[in-house]
Amino acid sequence: MAAFETTNRWIGSLPKIGIRPAIDGRRNGVRESLEEQTMTMAKSVANLLSENLRYPNGQQVECVIADTTIGGVAEAALCAEKFAREGVGLSITVTPCWCYGSETMDMDPLIPKAVWGFNGTERPGAVYLAAVLAAHNQKGLPAFSIYGRDVQDAGDASIPEDVREKLLRFARAGLAAALMRGKSYLALGGVSMGIAGSIVDHDLFESYFGMRVEVADMSEFIRRIEENIFDPEEYARAIAWVKAKCREGKDYNPPEKQRTRAQKDKDWEFVVKMTMIARDMMVGNPRLAELGFGEEALGHNAIAGGFQGQRQWTDHFPDGDFMEAMLNSSFDWNGIRQPYIFATENDSLNAASMLFGHLLTNSASIFADVRTYWSPEAVKRVTGHQLSGLAEGGFIHLINSGAATLDATGAFKRDGQPVMKPFWEITPAEVEDALAATSFYPAPTGYMRGGGFSSGFLTRGSMPMTMLRLNLVKGLGPVLQVAEGWTVDLPEHVYHTLNERTDPAWPTHWFVPRVTGAGAFRDVYSVMAHWGANHGAISYGHIGSDLLALAAILRIPVCMHNVPAEKIFRPSAWNAFGTADLEGADYRACASFGPLYG
Numbered sequence: 072m073a074a075f076e077t078t079n080r081w082i083g084s085l086p087k088i089g090i091r092p093a094i095d096g097r098r099n100g101v102r103e104s105l106e107e108q109t110m111t112m113a114k115s116v117a118n119l120l121s122e123n124l125r126y127p128n129g130q131q132v133e134c135v136i137a138d139t140t141i142g143g144v145a146e147a148a149l150c151a152e153k154f155a156r157e158g159v160g161l162s163i164t165v166t167p168c169w170c171y172g173s174e175t176m177d178m179d180p181l182i183p184k185a186v187w188g189f190n191g192t193e194r195p196g197a198v199y200l201a202a203v204l205a206a207h208n209q210k211g212l213p214a215f216s217i218y219g220r221d222v223q224d225a226g227d228a229s230i231p232e233d234v235r236e237k238l239l240r241f242a243r244a245g246l247a248a249a250l251m252r253g254k255s256y257l258a259l260g261g262v263s264m265g266i267a268g269s270i271v272d273h274d275l276f277e278s279y280f281g282m283r284v285e286v287a288d289m290s291e292f293i294r295r296i297e298e299n300i301f302d303p304e305e306y307a308r309a310i311a312w313v314k315a316k317c318r319e320g321k322d323y324n325p326p327e328k329q330r331t332r333a334q335k336d337k338d339w340e341f342v343v344k345m346t347m348i349a350r351d352m353m354v355g356n357p358r359l360a361e362l363g364f365g366e367e368a369l370g371h372n373a374i375a376g377g378f379q380g381q382r383q384w385t386d387h388f389p390d391g392d393f394m395e396a397m398l399n400s401s402f403d404w405n406g407i408r409q410p411y412i413f414a415t416e417n418d419s420l421n422a423a424s425m426l427f428g429h430l431l432t433n434s435a436s437i438f439a440d441v442r443t444y445w446s447p448e449a450v451k452r453v454t455g456h457q458l459s460g461l462a463e464g465g466f467i468h469l470i471n472s473g474a475a476t477l478d479a480t481g482a483f484k485r486d487g488q489p490v491m492k493p494f495w496e497i498t499p500a501e502v503e504d505a506l507a508a509t510s511f512y513p514a515p516t517g518y519m520r521g522g523g524f525s526s527g528f529l530t531r532g533s534m535p536m537t538m539l540r541l542n543l544v545k546g547l548g549p550v551l552q553v554a555e556g557w558t559v560d561l562p563e564h565v566y567h568t569l570n571e572r573t574d575p576a577w578p579t580h581w582f583v584p585r586v587t588g589a590g591a592f593r594d595v596y597s598v599m600a601h602w603g604a605n606h607g608a609i610s611y612g613h614i615g616s617d618l619l620a621l622a623a624i625l626r627i628p629v630c631m632h633n634v635p636a637e638k639i640f641r642p643s644a645w646n647a648f649g650t651a652d653l654e655g656a657d658y659r660a661c662a663s664f665g666p667l668y669g
Contacts (some may be wrong), residue, residue: 125433259349271419385518401434616640
């Protein structure tokens with residue numbers, strides 16, 4: 072693996088995972104006989120997590136183990152004090168034996184929790200697991216239950232595969248929740264063309280994510296450009312890189328609507344400066360302090376952001392497509408780095424969805440319109456082609472105005488297959504391939520009167536993907552939609568025929584959700600018909616199970632998903648709200664417990 076930068080771009084330390092080894096507190100033989108086994112269990116979990124998980128900046132996840140096993144309330148309090156001092160954001164309690172439930176449990180209401188009770192016969196680990204989960208549920212502190220399917224011997228220090236899967240799933244979801252806490256969403260502008268997601272709901276971010284909303288008018292871009300509030304050395308490097316690496320595509324505007332060569336050259340300079348400025352506003356830039364701009368150097372500690380653009384900006388200035396595409400990508404003129412989460416049209420709900428995917432996968436997220444369902448019959452009528460394979464039931468055309476991450480080209484590889492992956496796995500050659508697969512087309516001046524450039528490419532097929540969307544419903548609150556599926560390839564003539572019917576200068580992703588024959592996933596058409604907004608976020612991999620776990624931690628019900636029942640992992644309290652109708656139980660549990668920070 073090549074060396075990579077692991078700088079934490081956000082203010083505050085990265086959350087750690089706290090491991091709590093609980094034990095039977097009885098001395099004079101009982102506790103002493105369990106000390107080594109219990110602490111070994113804790114160390115095994117810490118090793119598993121630190122070896123397999125990374126923060127989004129590439130740094131290895133850190134675990135903190137209590138200084139002693141926890142046999143009662145005093146040691147639980149000592150553990151809580153250590154966790155607070157160390158910056159623990161989620162906890163996992165482990166035990167091979169009976170312990171005193173409410174005396175040893177984690178009582179911090181803001182920390183996501185899981186409990187692993189060892190499945191063994193020598194000591195009743197399962198009895199403690201049931202007892203402490205009952206205490207968690209009775210006190211309104213939901214915890215995830217982890218219990219191996221097969222009995223292990225007392226001296227077996229291994230972690231069974233089913234336990235391993237649940238430990239990692241909980242840890243990924245818990246870290247995602249903990250990473251959002253204390254950060255900001257930066258809204259650059261206001262409501263774009265009446266799009267509901269850009270009506271930024273402060274209470275949503277505060278109550279459900281533990282975040283604040285920061286708002287800056289789009290005129291700040293003009294102020295910083297006119298007053299040169301950016302790093303001139305970086306700008307010189309950036310514009311040279313863009314001229315060398317970013318291939319300008321065909322101008323599809325009619326001749327009388329095309330901008331002149333001089334205007335286009337100015338547009339390139341403008342959009343590169345916009346990209347730098349938006350990044351500086353999100354996370355700050357110490358270089359600005361050196362240039363005399365101390366306030367601007369601080370940024371807004373934003374873990375996600377969005378740009379209104381249309382129409383008040385784009386009717387006069389170059390659009391934000393290049394800025395959005397490059398920020399969302401895992402590289403720019405400074406090299407390969409962690410992607411930013413930056414939403415088109417200031418759609419904060421899609422930004423939150425993109426953020427969920429990024430924090431769970433450490434990879435870039437795609438922003439797209441959920442634009443068109445193409446039935447097999449319609450494709451046959453328009454192109455003469457009979458769909459087959461994954462696409463035989465039709466597909467959804469995901470496309471947006473050139474703002475999607477270039478990671479979505481499929482130019483990155485793993486074992487010879489197209490993937491999206493964490494930045495620390497990306498090679499310089501793959502970056503060159505992604506750029507070669509992309510053309511930057513002059514913006515359609517009918518939509519974007521001020522010009523600009525859209526990134527146009529075709530996403531390669533066969534990649535497992537998950538499409539998700541957070542929506543707000545009056546009287547209900549936030550709900551999450553999740554659709555696992557795949558990108559698909561079409562014959563070149565079919566692609567061009569269908570693409571030319573819309574804007575051929577925008578990124579295209581052909582997506583087929585996995586259908587189940589029932590409900591919202593009866594067929595591909597039903598998925599499209601049930602989607603709750605015009606936008607969707609798309610992440611690499613089938614991460615629906617992780618998303619459902621994260622949603623439960625945040626107390627957001629999932630109104631639509633195609634995750635197999637055996638892969639659903641939620642706190643044990645959800646069982647008390649019904650086991651026959653899992654979707655209804657999810658709604659009732661989330662309503663009962665309320666938002667995590669509410």
